[in-house]
Amino acid sequence: MTIKLSIAGLGWWGKVMIERLTISDKLEIVSLIDPFPDEESQKIAKNHNLEIYKDFDEALSLSKSDAIILCTPNSFHMEQTIKASKLGIHVFCEKPLSLKSIEVKKMIDACNENGLILGVGHERRFEKGWMRLKDIVTSNKLGSIMYAEGHFSHDKLAGLPSDNWRADPKFAPAAGMTGMGVHLTDLMIWLFGPVERVFATTAKRALDFKTGDVVTASLQHHSGLSTQITAILKTTHYQRVTIWGENGWVELVDSSHPDTPGPSYMKTVMNDGTVEEENFEWTDTVSANIHNFIDSINGEREYLFTDVEKFQNISVLEAIYQSSLSKQNEKVKSFN
Numbered sequence: 001m002t003i004k005l006s007i008a009g010l011g012w013w014g015k016v017m018i019e020r021l022t023i024s025d026k027l028e029i030v031s032l033i034d035p036f037p038d039e040e041s042q043k044i045a046k047n048h049n050l051e052i053y054k055d056f057d058e059a060l061s062l063s064k065s066d067a068i069i070l071c072t073p074n075s076f077h078m079e080q081t082i083k084a085s086k087l088g089i090h091v092f093c094e095k096p097l098s099l100k101s102i103e104v105k106k107m108i109d110a111c112n113e114n115g116l117i118l119g120v121g122h123e124r125r126f127e128k129g130w131m132r133l134k135d136i137v138t139s140n141k142l143g144s145i146m147y148a149e150g151h152f153s154h155d156k157l158a159g160l161p162s163d164n165w166r167a168d169p170k171f172a173p174a175a176g177m178t179g180m181g182v183h184l185t186d187l188m189i190w191l192f193g194p195v196e197r198v199f200a201t202t203a204k205r206a207l208d209f210k211t212g213d214v215v216t217a218s219l220q221h222h223s224g225l226s227t228q229i230t231a232i233l234k235t236t237h238y239q240r241v242t243i244w245g246e247n248g249w250v251e252l253v254d255s256s257h258p259d260t261p262g263p264s265y266m267k268t269v270m271n272d273g274t275v276e277e278e279n280f281e282w283t284d285t286v287s288a289n290i291h292n293f294i295d296s297i298n299g300e301r302e303y304l305f306t307d308v309e310k311f312q313n314i315s316v317l318e319a320i321y322q323s324s325l326s327k328q329n330e331k332v333k334s335f336n
Contacts, residue, residue, distance in 0.1 A: 002026065003090075003294050006063050008033035008056060008080065009071030010041035013094060016258070017069055018044055020287045026294045031063035056080060060087055067117075067297060069290070070094055074171055074178065078103040081118070085110040092119035092293050096182050099173065101315040101333050108307050119293035120305055122186045122313075126288035128280035129252045129264040130187065133241060136268070137191050142245025145192065145225055150184040150241040152176075153232035154257065158207060167209035173321040175202045175212035176231030184229035185316045187241065188219055189309055192227060195219045195316050195332050200323040206234040217320045247271050256282045311335045 005027045007017055014034070021029060032045055032052045045052045053059035060068070060083060067090035070080055077098050081091045091111060097104045097120055111118040124130055136142060157166055157179060165171040172178040189195060200217035207213040213233040220226055232238075239254035248270035256262035261282035268276040289304075296303035315333040323330040 001298055002028055003066045003297060004028050004030045004064060006031045006033060006059060006065040006068045007071065008059070008068060009073075009094075010034040010037050010044075010052070011071065014069075014071035015041065015044060016286065017071060017290075018048070020284060021290060022048055024287060024291070026291055027067075030065055031059055033059045057083065060084060060089065065089055067092060067294070073165055074099050078107055081107040082110045085114045085116055088114060088116070090117045090119070090293075090297050092121070092290065094121040095186075096178050096317060097310060097314055099171075099178075099314070099317065099321075101311060101318055104311050104314045105335075108310060112307070117293060117296050117303055118307075118310065119289070119296075119303065120310055121289065122183060122305065123258055123285040123289040124183045124187070125190060125304055126283070126285040126292070127254070127256075127264065128283060129254060129266055130241075132266060132278065132280070133187075133243065133250065133252060134191060136250055137243065141247070141268075142243065142250065143247035144245060146244045146246060147226060147228075148188065148192065148241070148243040149228040149230075150187060151230045151232075152180040152184050152239050153230070153235050154180070154237040155234050156237075156257070158234045160209075162208045162210070167207075167211055169211040169321075172211050174200065174317070174324050175209070175215035176233045177215050177317055177320060179233070180231040181215055181217070181229055181320070182313055182317055184231065184241075185217075185219070185320075186309070186313050188221075188227045188229065189312050189316070191243075192221050192223065192225050194222045194308070194312055195319075196222050197329050197331050198316060198319045198323055199329045200320040201327075202324040209233070215320070215324070217323070219316065248274075258286050308335045 070093045197220040202212040203214040216230045242251040250268040254264045264280040266278040319330040
């Protein structure tokens with residue numbers, strides 16, 4: 001079944017969504033929502049013969065959507081998700097789902113109670129390199145995992161004015177966590193299971209952002225494994241994940257971003273001296289994530305993200321922010 005879809009929030013990422021999804025054969029965009037659409041948004045809507053609703057409630061009641069993508073600010077996500085779920089509309093919410101784990105629990109419950117899918121915009125799980133990392137860990141090729149770390153840094157947001165919401169800790173706490181770091185914590189949770197405690201620091205090195213421009217966090221998983229993530233908001237694009245196991249190590253270096261295509265390179269070195277090298281071409285992971293969401297709505301396959309993982313990632317985000325303030329090791333809230 002072709003899913004009728006609305007998109008709320010026509011900023012940078014909302015426009016990327018429209019660009020990617022207008023050519024999909026799994027869905028039909030039926031309406032756009034933004035209280036203050038800019039000139040470019042209005043032009044895009046006209047080119048695709050789409051109406052822009054300025055009122056969210058009116059759009060939900062009139063557009064006859066099966067699903068909605070929320071590209072709106074973090075603070076709106078819970079209220080908008082609950083409103084949509086009460087009308088039987090599936091929700092795909094851009095990351096982070098919220099800044100508060102208690103709100104994520106309410107979002108999950110609202111969708112589950114109405115038999116709906118709650119999707120989340122962590123498209124990086126659909127990258128070929130990340131999927132290969134998952135295979136390597138799951139297959140136990142490296143044996144017991146000793147340690148892992150991930151970096152995701154760029155300067156795509158460095159030009160924002162200091163009063164932009166993405167530079168305000170009220171809406172985007174702990175430097176690059178909400179833009180980049182949550183992708184890395186999602187990866188660590190996906191690969192190595194729930195996180196129990198975190199210790200994090202932030203710094204303001206180059207940008208005049210209240211939220212800071214560097215964040216680093218150590219994660220202690222329930223399994224006893226320790227991992228670490230780092231995100232920087234003012235440096236040339238850099239992505240790397242390295243995993244060390246008792247039998248060898250693997251490193252994935254990415255040159256791509258969901259909106260800037262580029263290849264990825266993986267190297268695996270085993271204790272016996274065996275060296276394996278793999279290259280991965282860029283794929284449209286944004287569409288892949290949405291298509292997985294659509295397929296799960298149609299009952300064709302399971303959605304890649306579990307409710308526990310969705311909740312856990314925001315609990316980790318909360319704990320990282322709290323730790324950056326307290327300078328202490330902080331406990332991560334449990335889903336149950």
